[in-house]
Amino acid sequence: MTPGTADLTVRTLGECRIDSPLVALPADGPTTEHYVREDDRVLFDDTLQMVAARGLDSRELPGFEPTGPRRKIFFQPSKTRVGIVTCGGLCPGLNDVIRGLVRELNDHYGVKKIYGFRNGYQGFISKYGREVVELTPQSVSGINEYGGTILGTSRGEQDADEIVDCLEHMSINVLFVIGGDGSMRGALRIADTVQERNLKIAVVGVPKTIDNDIPYIDQSFGFQTAFAKATESIRGASVEARAVPNGVGLVHVMGRHSGFIACYAALANNDADYVLIPEVPFELDGENGFLAHLRRRVERRGRAVVVAAEGAGQEFLADATHPGHDASGNRRLRDIGQFLRHRIADHFAEHGLEMNMKYIDPSYAIRSVPANPYDSVHCIRLAHAAVHAAMAGRTAMVVGRWRGRFVHVPISLAISKRNQVDPHGDLWMSVLEATGQPRTFG
Numbered sequence: 001m002t003p004g005t006a007d008l009t010v011r012t013l014g015e016c017r018i019d020s021p022l023v024a025l026p027a028d029g030p031t032t033e034h035y036v037r038e039d040d041r042v043l044f045d046d047t048l049q050m051v052a053a054r055g056l057d058s059r060e061l062p063g064f065e066p067t068g069p070r071r072k073i074f075f076q077p078s079k080t081r082v083g084i085v086t087c088g089g090l091c092p093g094l095n096d097v098i099r100g101l102v103r104e105l106n107d108h109y110g111v112k113k114i115y116g117f118r119n120g121y122q123g124f125i126s127k128y129g130r131e132v133v134e135l136t137p138q139s140v141s142g143i144n145e146y147g148g149t150i151l152g153t154s155r156g157e158q159d160a161d162e163i164v165d166c167l168e169h170m171s172i173n174v175l176f177v178i179g180g181d182g183s184m185r186g187a188l189r190i191a192d193t194v195q196e197r198n199l200k201i202a203v204v205g206v207p208k209t210i211d212n213d214i215p216y217i218d219q220s221f222g223f224q225t226a227f228a229k230a231t232e233s234i235r236g237a238s239v240e241a242r243a244v245p246n247g248v249g250l251v252h253v254m255g256r257h258s259g260f261i262a263c264y265a266a267l268a269n270n271d272a273d274y275v276l277i278p279e280v281p282f283e284l285d286g287e288n289g290f291l292a293h294l295r296r297r298v299e300r301r302g303r304a305v306v307v308a309a310e311g312a313g314q315e316f317l318a319d320a321t322h323p324g325h326d327a328s329g330n331r332r333l334r335d336i337g338q339f340l341r342h343r344i345a346d347h348f349a350e351h352g353l354e355m356n357m358k359y360i361d362p363s364y365a366i367r368s369v370p371a372n373p374y375d376s377v378h379c380i381r382l383a384h385a386a387v388h389a390a391m392a393g394r395t396a397m398v399v400g401r402w403r404g405r406f407v408h409v410p411i412s413l414a415i416s417k418r419n420q421v422d423p424h425g426d427l428w429m430s431v432l433e434a435t436g437q438p439r440t441f442g
C-alpha cells in the first residue's frame with residue numbers, strides 16, 4: 001500500500017486558540033527551523049518515479065505534517081498535566097527523551113505538573129501498585145548520562161479502559177509514550193478510548209527500537225548507539241580469528257525481525273565475511289550452502305568472521321516444542337548463534353579440517369548503554385518535537401524523521417508494517433559488496 005494524504009493526516013483534539021509561549025521564536029515567513037506554517041507539508045515522495053506513479057499534480061502530493069512550535073496551541077500550559085511512560089525493551093537514549101520532554105515542557109511552555117508512570121503500562125494499573133513519580137528539571141538532571149530508563153519498563157499490553165480511567169482520575173491532559181511497535185499499538189488503543197469517551201487527552205509517541213524496525217522513520221533513536229556497540233564485538237571476533245589457524249569469529253547480535261544492527265555493525269568496520277539476517281533466507285548444507293562456502297573461505301584465507309542476527313535462520317530451529325510468545329506478543333526465538341556454532345564445528349570436523357571458533361554474543365550490552373552524542377541529539381530533537389505536537393493538540397501520532405525532516409506520523413501508519421532490510425535495496429547491496437558473500441546460499 002502506498003500511503004495517500006488521508007493516511008498521513010494527524011488527528012487533532014480541536015482548534016488551537018491559545019497563544020503559544022514560544023510565539024517569539026517563530027518568524028513571520030514560511031516554514032523555518034523555528035516555525036511551521038500549519039498548512040505546510042513534508043513531501044512523502046522523493047523521487048520523480050514515485051510522483052509519476054501517482055499521476056497527480058504537485059498540490060495533491062501526500063505529505064507529512066512538519067514538527068515544530070505552532071503560534072497557537074491547544075492546551076493552557078499552566079493547567080496542563082502531563083504523563084510520561086517508557087515501555088518495552090531498553091534502548092539507549094530513553095533517559096535523554098524523558099529529560100528532553102521535561103525540560104521543554106517546563107522551560108518553554110511553563111508546564112509544571114509532569115508525572116512519570118513506572119514500569120510501562122503497568123504503571124497505570126492499580127493491581128501492580130506502581131508509584132507515580134513527579135518529574136522536574138531537577139529530578140531529570142544528568143539522567144542522560146546513564147543507560148536504561150529512570151521510569152523502569154515492562155513488556156505487555158494492559159487494558160486501555162483502565163489506563164484511561166487512571167488518566168482521567170489524575171486529570172492528565174497529555175500522555176507521552178516512549179516505546180516500540182507493540183507499545184505504539186497500545187498508545188493507539190489509548191487514543192481511541194480517549195476519543196470514544198470524548199475526552200481531550202493528547203497521546204503522542206516517541207518510537208523506540210534498537211532494531212530500527214518502525215516504518216516511515218529514517219532511523220529510530222538508540223539504533224546508532226546499539227550498532228556502534230555491536231561493532232566492538234565484531235572487531236574482537238576479527239582480532240581473535242586472525243590470531244589462530246583457521247580462525248572463525250562468530251558474532252550473534254540482536255535483531256528479531258530486522259537485520260539492520262547486523263548490517264550496519266558489519267559495514268562499520270568492514271571485517272565481516274558473512275552477514276546473516278532474517279530478511280534473507282539461506283541454505284546451510286550442500287555445495288553452495290553457507291557451511292561449505294565458509295569452509296572454502298577459511299581454507300583459502302585462513303579465517304572468517306560471521307555476523308548473525310538473532311532472527312536469521314529460524315526455520316532451521318522450528319520444532320513442535322516452540323517456546324511461544326513473550327508478553328509483547330513477539331514470537332520467542334531459538335538461539336541461532338549457538339546453533340551455528342555447533343553446526344560450523346561439526347561441518348569442519350566432518351571434513352577433517354582444523355578450525356578455531358571464537359563466539360561472541362554482546363546480547364543486552366548493546367542496548368543498556370547511554371546514548372552516543374548523535375543519538376542524544378536525535379533524542380532531544382524528538383522530545384522537543386513531541387512536546388510541540390502535543391501542546392498543539394495533536395494526538396494518535398508519533399514523531400520521527402522522514403527523509404531528513406522531523407515530521408508527525410499517524411500511529412496507524414507507524415504500526416502498519418515493519419521496517420526491514422530490503423534484500424533488493426542498496427543497504428543489502430553494500431553488505432554484499434563489503435563481505436563478498438554471494439547473494440544467496442544454496
Ligand code: F6P
Pocket residue numbers: 089090180209210211254255256257310326367
Ligand atoms: O525489540 C528489540 C530487541 O532488541 C530484539 O532485537 C530482541 O529480540 C529483544 O529486544 C529482546 O528483548 P527482551 O529480552 O527484553 O525481550
